[in-house]
Amino acid sequence: MTTWNDWVSARTKNFANPTGFLAVTSMNWLTTEPQSFEDVEGEWWAEDHKVFSRGFTSNEVQSFDLKPGSEITLPAGDGVLEVASRHGSIILRPRSPRSELLAKFDGVKVFDYNPKYAVEATLEGSKKAVAVGSLAGETKSEKVSPGELVFELDGQICRITAFETANQDQLSVMFRDASNGVTTYGTGRNLTAHRLENGNWSIDFNFAQNYPCSYTDFATCPIVPLENRLAVSVEAGEKTPAYRSTDAGLKQQD
DSSP: OOOHHHHHHHHHHHHTOTTSGGGBOOOEEOOSSOEEETTEEEEEEEETTEEEEESSSOSSEEEEEOOTTOEEEEEETTEEEEEEEETTEEEEEEEOTTOHHHHHOOOOOBOOOOGGGEEEEEEESOOEEEEEEETTEEEEEEEEEOEEEEEEETTEEEEEEEEEOSSTTEEEEEEBOTTBTTTBOTTOEEEEEEEOTTSOEEEEGGGOEEOGGGTBSSOOOBOOOGGGBOSSOOOOSBOOOSEEEETTEEEEOO
């Protein structure tokens, strides 16, 4: 298993990627009518999941076919252009290594490791489908939950709906807690729970990580289910980032 220090280093390296999420300069939703955008070359439109451009790299009309939920990356100047299918629509996200947010980034902000936030949980309940909303709008995606992870933290019994992953020994956990909007980002965080040899599950909140929307408005992050809002404060893992990209420019958050 990855050590905590290695995890922090990997998270910093991920966000420092010159064409990663901190390099995104806008998010543009396509319609069936040709549109042009300030930081994207040419005109763009889409019909279902077929994307068209004119004047991007050629004056001729070009087309790109996407599968639902997929994305492609095209070279664009000294950066890239992401063309993605999200929630049944098509978005363009230009990514520039010269973005203001990327220039301000000096590593993920984290709490010191605290062993009290590493807990053992039991899995209770039965498998069910859960509709998970998105910051992108009203569209919801359906995730499969095998049940609730139940554990004790700060003297309180806590329950979190977990979600299946491709690895049967890992569960995805998204949560909010009382630290949100104070020392951690308001929309919540996520982590991975690991199956133990005794059949229980290990949850280490020191590995709680922010969604990209904590750094940028140009993301389509999930909304934490209401039942996953903890009454306790979890001051472990990643803190609120210092800056966030918005339509109005760079915003300081600390």
